[in-house]
Amino acid sequence: MADHRYDPREIEPRWQAAWERERAWEVSNEPDDRPKAYVLEMLPYPSGEPHIGHLKTYSVGDAIAHFRRRNGYRVLHPMGYDAFGLPAENHAIKTGVHPRDSTQASIEAFQRQFRAWGISIDWTREFGTHEPRYYRWTQWIFLQLLRRGLAHRREAAVKWCPNDATVLANEQVVDGRCERCGAEVEVRQLEQWFFRITDYADRLLDDLDSIEWPEHVKTMQRNWIGRSEGAEVVFRCEQLGIDYPVFTTRPDTLFGATFFVMAPEHPDVLRLAAGTDREDEVREYVNHVLAESVETRGDAEKPKTGVPLGRTVTNPVNGEELPMFVADYVLMEYGTGAIMAVPAHDGRDHEFARTFGLPIRRVIECGEELPCTGDGPLVGSGPFDGGHNREAYEEIVQWLDREGRGHASVNYRLRDWLVSRQRYWGCPIPVVYCEECGIVPVPEADLPVVLPDVEDYAPRGRSPLAAAEDWVNVDCPACGRPARRETDTMDTFVDSSWYFLRYCDPDNEGAAWDREAVDMWMPVDQYIGGVEHAILHLMYARFFAKALTDMDLLDVSEPFRALFTQGMVTKDGAKMSKSRGNTVDPAEISDRYGADTARCHILFIGPPDQDVDWSDEGVEGTHRFLARLWRLGADLAGEGAPAGPPADAQGDDLALVRKAHWAIEKVTGDMRRFAFNTAISAVHELVNETYRVRATAGPGALGFAASTAASLVFPFAPHVGADVFDRLTGRAVWTERWPEADPDLLETDTFTLVVQVNGKVRDRLEAPASASPDELKALAREAANVRAHVDGRELVKEVVVPGRLVNLVVR
RNA sequence: GCGGGCGUGGCGGAACGGUAGACGCUCCGGCCUUAGGAGCCGGUGGGCCUGACGGCCCGUGGGGGUUCGAAUCCCUCCGCCCGCACCA
Secondary structure (H helix, E strand, C coil), X not given: CCCCCXXXXXXXXXXXXXXXXXXXXXXXXXXXXXXXXXEEEXXXXXXXXXXXXXXXXXXXXXXXXXXXXXXXCEEECCCEECCCCHHHHHHHHHHCCCHHHHHHHHHHHHHHHHHHHCCCCCHXXXXXXXXXHHHHHHHHHHHHHHHCCCEEEEEEEEEEECCCCEEECHHHEECCEECCCCCECEEEEEEXXXXXXXXXXXXXXXXXXXXXXXXXXXXXHHHHHCCEEEEEEEEEECCCCEEEEEEECCHHHHHHCCEEEECCCCCCHHHHHCCCCCHHHHHHHHHHHHHCCHHHHCCCCCCCCCEEEEEEEECCCCCCEEEEEECCCCCCCCCCCEEEECCCCCHHHHHHHHHHCCCCCCCECCCCCCCCCCCCEECCCHHHCCCEHHHHHHHHHHHHHHHCCEEEEEECCCCCEECEECCCCCCECCEEEECCCEEXXXXXXXXXXXXXXXXXXXXXXXXXXXXXXXHHEEECCCCCCEEEECCCEECHHHHCCCHHHHCCCCCCCXXXXXXXXXXXXXXXXXXXXXXXXXXHHHHHHHHHHHHHHHCCCCCCCCCECEEEEECCEEECCEECCCCCCCCCCHHHHHHHHCHHHHHHHHHHCCCCCCCEEECCCHHHHHHHHHHHHHHHHHHHHHCCCCCCCCCCCCHHHHHXXXXXXXXXXXXXXXXXXXXXXXXXXXXXXXXXXXXHCCCCCCHHHHHHHHHHHHHHHCCCCHHHHHHHHHHHHCCCHHHCCCCCCCHHHHCCCEEEEEEEECCEEEEEEEEECCCCHHHHHHHHHHCHHHHHHHCCCCEEEEEEECCCEEEEEEC
C-alpha cells in the first residue's frame, strides 16, 4: 500500500536521477528516422539566482520539448549561458571579485535550479560564452566578417555612456539613456568597430514574411529598420560651389521649400559660416548643441532653435535661393544630415518657420489647414500645377533624374551595429595594430586571443585591457615588428548571435561547427523568450545568419523559424523588483511545493504570451490539484487497477472513458496553440470527474482516466506525470507516444440542444446526435418553455445549428 | 504624433459569430473526524417573482451598426498597456 502523501521532495529527485541515468534528453548527431525538432529558449544571462521569469521561459520551452518528443520528434533542447557582460564587471569593480568567479558561481546556481526544476536538457551540449573554447569561434566569426568587409573600423559620432565609460549600440540607448545603468548618454566622435548590418536592411525586412513570429515583434523590427522611400535631391550652394544632396520622402512638395537646414554635426557647417557675419553665432550654437544630452536634444516638444548660416542654396526645380540654417532638429545620422524645409507640409519645418518668420508656401490643395500632409492637386509648382500630388511625385523624380539633379532613393533608420566596448569582461577583438601594416587580423591559428587577467577593472575611458602591457604588446603577425593588440572587447550581443549554431556541435575543436551537424539541426524550430529581445538580439542573430549564409558557412538565413514571446510575471499587478519588495523567488516556491507545482502553476495562471500576476494563494490550488492526481494514482495502483480502458464500457465507465478522450483532444489542441492554461484546466476536469465517479466506476475506467491524466500533465509537471504513470502502468511516460483521442469516443449519443426564441435561450433538452435538422426543429417547437414564448405569435424563421442549437424567430 | 495590443464576476482567467463566466483562487455550506489549517461532496455575477419545481429581467468599458443570433465583426468615444518617435 502506497504512502498516501504527495511528497515532491521524494518524487522529484528520484525521477531526475532516472532521467540522468538513462540520458533521456540527450540526442546524438547521428541521423535516425525521426524528424528533428530544435526547441530553444533564449540563453540566460547568469547573474545571481534564476528569477521567476526564467521559471516561466523554461516551463514553456520544456512543455514544447516534451510534447514534440512524444509526437515522434528527435528533439534538440540544449542550455548555455550568456556569460560576458557589464553586471559581472561592475560587481568586480565594487568587490574585487573576478567576473569569472562571480559568473561561475551564478552559473552553478542556474544549473542547480534547472536540474531541480527537472527541465529536459541535453547537458552534454552546455557551454558559457565566456569560455575560450566558445569565444575562440566568436573571434573566428569576427575575422570572417572582417575579411568580407562586414566588420570595419571608422570614426563616427557614437553614443557614449559616461557612467559605464563605454560606447553603446544605438539599440542600447533608450530614451536618451543607457539601457543598462540609466545614465544620460553623450555623443562622442570616436573610431570604433562596426558590423555592416545596414547592408542587410532589405533582407532583414523582406524575410520577416517567411517566418512564424508574433506580428507585433515583426512590426517592431520593421519600424526599427525604418525603410522609407523617397528621393535624393541636390541643392547647390553657388557661393562655395558645393552640392548638398538631401533625402526627402516628399519630392512632390519641392516647390514649397522655403529654406534649408543642416545638422549641427554636419562637417560643412563651420566652413559655410566662415567669413559671414554669422560665424561666431554658428560656432556658439554648434558647441551648445553638442554639449546637450541625447535626451534633451531628442525632445520633440521643446521649441525649435537654430541659427542662419549666412549662405543660400539653389532649389533645383525653380532656381530659387533658399536661406541656409543650422538647427538641432536635423540629425546627422539620418539621410544626408541636411534637409530641404517645406513648412507648409511638415510640422517641424512649419514650427521652425513660424519661430524665425520664414515664408510658408502651400503647394498642395489638400483641403486642410497648414501644416498639412494630406493629398490633393498641386499649386504654385510651375509645370506640375493641377496634377495630383501622388502622380506629380513620380513626375518630379523623373524630371530630377533627367536633369541630373536627383534620383529615387531609399533610406533606413537602421544604423550599423557598433560592437566595440571599452570594457574588460567581454570577448577580445582579435586584431593587432601595427605602425607598418595597420590593422592586422590575428591569424586563425593563433585563436583564441585569451582575455588576460587584470588587477583593475574600472573603466577609464579606455578598456581596462590596455593596462595589461604584456598582453597588449605583441609582434605584428604580418611583419613581425612590435605592435599592439586591440584592447576593446565585443558587445555581448555578438556572443549571443550565434550560440544556437554552436549547440549543434559544441565540442568541435577544429571548427566553429561542422556543416553537416548545423544543416541537420538548423533552423531552430521553436524559439522562446521575452519580448524585450524583440529588436536587439533577434535582429543581430538574423543578421549573423544571413551574413554566414552569404559566406557559405550556413544554409539557413533565418535562424528562428517560429518564435514565441512569453509575457512578464508580475506581483500585485506590478513588475517585480527588489526595490519594490514584491519579488517571488522560484527556488522558494519549488522548495515549498515542489518543482511540478511551480512549473505547472506559472503556466496555469494565464495565457503564456500575456503578462500574468502571481498570487501566493493561487499556487496552493495547483499544489492541491497535483496532490489529488498523485493520490488518485497511488490509491488506484494500490488497488491493482488496470490502466487499460474496459473493452465495452457502460454507464459511468463509459462516461469517464469519454471524458478522458475529451481531455486528450482538448490538451492536444491546446498544446499546438500554446494554450497551456486551458490544457491544464482540461486535466483538472478529468481528475475532478474521476473523483466524482470514484465509488461507482470500475477499476479499468478509473485506471485509464488516471493514467491518461498523468500522461497529459507530464509536459507541465513531469515528475508527477512520470510517477503516477509508472505506478499505474509500469511504463516510462516520456517514451510513450502522445495519446490520441478515439473519434468514436468523442461522439456521444445525445447532446444538449439549446433552444432560442429570437436569440434568447428559452430551453435546453437532450436530443439524439443523429437527429436531422427537421427533427431538431420539431423537438424545439415542442419544448415546454419554448411554447410559452412562441404560441400565439407568427413563426417567421427557424435557424438550426446541427449539434448545438435551434433559434426560432417569431413576430 | 505614428504603429500594435487590451478592456468579461470579489480576483486570475474560459468562451470556431451559436448555452457568457470553463478551470483555479476567495467565500459559504455539508460530510468525515477527538480535532482539522488535511481530505471528500456541493454552492458562489446582479436584481426580481415563486411555498417549491421553476421562471423573468439585467449583465462582457460607453454609444451606434451588421446579423436569426455579437464578449467575438464594423464605426465611434473613453480608459489602460507596449513599441517607435524632431527619421525629413
